[in-house]
Amino acid sequence: xxxxxxxxxxxxxxxxxxxxxxxxxxxxxxxxxxxxxxxxxxxxxxxxxxxxxxxxxxxxxxxxxxxxxxxxxxxxxxxxxxxxxxxxxxxxxxxxxxxxxxxxxxxxxxxxxxxxxxxxxxxxxxxxxxxxxxxxxxxxxxxxxx
Amino acid sequence: xxxxxxxxxxxxxxxxxxxxxxxxxxxxxxxxxxxxxxxxxxxxxxxxxxxxxxxxxxxxxxxxxxxxxxxxxxxxxxxxxxxxxxxxxxxxxxxxxxxxxxxxxxxxxxxxxx
Numbered sequence: 001x002x003x004x005x006x007x008x009x010x011x012x013x014x015x016x017x018x019x020x021x022x023x024x025x026x027x028x029x030x031x032x033x034x035x036x037x038x039x040x041x042x043x044x045x046x047x048x049x050x051x052x053x054x055x056x057x058x059x060x061x062x063x064x065x066x067x068x069x070x071x072x073x074x075x076x077x078x079x080x081x082x083x084x085x086x087x088x089x090x091x092x093x094x095x096x097x098x099x100x101x102x103x104x105x106x107x108x109x110x111x112x113x114x115x116x117x118x119x120x121x122x123x124x125x126x127x128x129x130x131x132x133x134x135x136x137x138x139x140x141x142x143x144x145x146x
Numbered sequence: 147x148x149x150x151x152x153x154x155x156x157x158x159x160x161x162x163x164x165x166x167x168x169x170x171x172x173x174x175x176x177x178x179x180x181x182x183x184x185x186x187x188x189x190x191x192x193x194x195x196x197x198x199x200x201x202x203x204x205x206x207x208x209x210x211x212x213x214x215x216x217x218x219x220x221x222x223x224x225x226x227x228x229x230x231x232x233x234x235x236x237x238x239x240x241x242x243x244x245x246x247x248x249x250x251x252x253x254x255x256x257x258x259x260x
Binding site for chain 2: 023101116
C-alpha cells in the first residue's frame with residue numbers, strides 16, 4: 001500500500017535562466033510536485049498560475065531577461081502544505097507602491113495584475129528584499145482536508 | 147503548442163477562433179498582432195471565440211484588455227464568446243467580466259453587434 005502522499009516530503013530546487021522557458025519549467029515542476037503531494041485539480045491550477053506569475057515577475061521585471069542573472073526556484077511539499085520560493089537578482093520593487101488593478105482607473109490597464117493573482121490563488125504570500133540584491137517571493141498553499 | 151488563431155467572417159462580423167494558451171510571449175503577441183491588423187483594416191465588429199483556450203495568464207488578460215481598448219477607441223466593438231470556467235473566473239476575479247460583452251452562443255453574439 002502506498003504511503004499517504006501528504007506525509008512524504010519532497011523538495012525540488014533549481015537555478016533557472018532568465019527566460020520564458022524557465023517560467024514553463026517552474027510551473028511544471030511546482031504542479032508536478034503538488035500533484036504528487038495530493039493537491040486537488042483546482043488547487044493544482046491555482047498553484048501553477050501563481051508560480052507562473054511569480055516567475056514572470058522574476059524573469060521579466062526582476063532580472064529583465066539578463067542572461068547573466070539567475071532565478072533561484074525551490075518548491076517543497078508533502079506535509080499538508082506546498083511552499084514555493086522564487087528569488088531574482090534584480091533591483092527590487094516596493095510592493096506598497098504597486099497600483100491596485102481593481103481600482104476603476106486601473107481596470108483597463110494592460111498590465112499590473114500578476115501580484116494580485118498570486119495573492120488570490122495562494123494562502124500565504126510574502127515578499128522579501130535580499131541582502132545581496134533582488135527579491136524573494138514565498139508562496140504557500142495549504143492542502144484541503146479530505 | 148502556444149496559440150492558434152483562425153479568422154473567419156460571419157456576416158459583417160469577424161470571428162477569431164482562439165485555440166491554446168494565451169500567455170506571455172508567443173501567445174499574447176499573436177493575439178495582439180491579429181487584433182491590430184484587423185483595426186488597421188478598419189474592421190469594426192470582432193468576436194473572440196475563446197472556447198478552446200486552455201490557459202490564460204495575466205499577460206493574456208492584458209492583451210484582451212488592450213485589444214478591447216484599441217478596438218473601442220477605433221469606434222468598433224470587441225466581444226467574447228464561449229468562456230471556459232477558468233477564463234470566466236479569472237475575468238471575474240479581476241473585475242473585467244462586466245467590462246466585456248460575453249456570450250455563449252455564436253449566432254446571438256453576431257446578432258448583438260450594432
